[in-house]
Amino acid sequence: MSSYDTVDQIVAARKAYNETLAQAADRTRVTWLPVLLLVILALFPLMQFVGNYNYPIHLVLYTLMYVTMASGWNILGGFTGYISLGHSVFFAVGGYFAGMILARYGVSTIIMAPVAGLVAGLLGYMIGLITLRVRGPSFIISSLALVMICRILFEKWQFVGGAAGLSLPINDLPVQWAKLPYYYAFLVMAAFGVWVAYRVKHSKFGLGLRAISKDEIKAESAGIDTRFYKVLAFAISAFMFGMAGAVWGEYLTYVRPNIFVHILYFSVWPALMCILGGKGTIAGPVVGAVLIVAFNEFFVATLGASAINILATGLIMALTLMFFPLGLIGTLARYRKLPRALNWD
């Protein structure tokens, strides 16, 4: 039909067609919902004027922290396809770094959070250079090993308080407003986390990461520096965990190894949220975080704070993934049943 020489003609003919395609993609994506959510959450603490909503504020704050972490985990676990169960290490590193600065120099962790994120990210970069040489089950085991090493390290390191941990000063705001600085910090971080995931997904970097998750040898021979891409993805996701850990430490008023290197809450949960909501989607980690925190809260309230509530949450997860193998958002998108409001890609 046409040959390689007539590129100019083809280019002209395709241009119009491609513009309609780009418009179609823009039409299906929704930005009003995330923006609306952000506004509602920013105004939510005003409820304190009409009553005591400390506990709902705590729950929202807790969910926002998980949104930050799950969105960060998504960059490595969702886009790149490397399942890490060791990210609590970066949560702890961020928490300890900012906690030590707060305890010694009185600088708020909210200000130090980006720095704590960078420290965690740098550590992630270095660890990634070693552990990202293997993939699949070997990588998962290496991430678990990291948690073991880190936990022992923090328990034995007297400079940061050993097994007893660090006590951090309590802020002197009235109890009604005491949570708000942390609330807004987590709100900003969660929004930042979602925004970063979106930007990564739509960049050359994101395209490269997706290629790596499908076929690393092909990606490398396509001219993608797979090692650098993977390690950078690891560092970005570690950055998110480091930031979250920093603020969580001051919010709790202490930093302790058995809380911060907690594998279930800070390694497994973000991963589960991401998988439940849909790996590799933008809205997935957000939906997953909301659902898991909500389910857990519901089962703690109805079944009591025993192991049974964890079992119930797990059962819900298992059932959901039986019917939505790609996660809620991922499966719905695959079958073109995703409500437009939840298409944030």
Next chain:
Amino acid sequence: MLEVKGLSKHFGGIRAVDNCSFSAEKGRITALIGPNGAGKTTAFNCISRTMTPTAGEVWLDGERIDHLRPHRITAKGLSRTFQISRNLADMTVLENVICQSKISGWRDLFKPAMSPSEIDKAMAILDFLGITRIAHEDGSNLSYGQKKLMDLAALLMSDPKIILLDEPAGGVNPTLLEEIVGHIRALNDKGMTVLIVEHNMELIMRLSHRVVVMAQGTVIADGTPEEVQKNPAVLEAYLGGALEDAA
């Protein structure tokens, strides 16, 4: 253009490629043939560095490339396809192709995944190969032959100086085979250097300017298709063996 000197790849005691030397001249189609297990694909893998060679040198345009990592070799202008088409599932054909466009420096990383100019270029390549209608199809939904064409398209996206094709016509129907031959020839007419591994003898003899024959990991003959066809060593090691297999 491409020069391979004393290339060896040993797997334990097995010498898959053993002190193998050949070259591919600029603007020509060079074929690498040989019976099953001759080490053709292994040689390919060593050239593109998908495997680390045990010994030997690979030179591209007067530059030694055997110590570079695969993505650097692609950036130098040597691109390859795989024997079993490796395509990226859950990504459209267009994304598969644009994935292979050149990236220079880390600033490029955060540019939009598919710029309009890249889309235009990719669509022009797909049009050249006659597969624009599958541009937005998922990579895993393609037929075997379409995957082969998509591989070829992705290859061209990186503006290579030399392309290495590992059995581009393997397992495709005769009509598509003719089409692929046409594409390779058209590319070559525009000055593309091609190194090709293929089992289809008739195709090789028709298409290539020069044939390198491998057996047991070493080069046993090197010349024009006519010369190689008359070479007794080739008839003995390759064609004779093939006839016995067929019988």
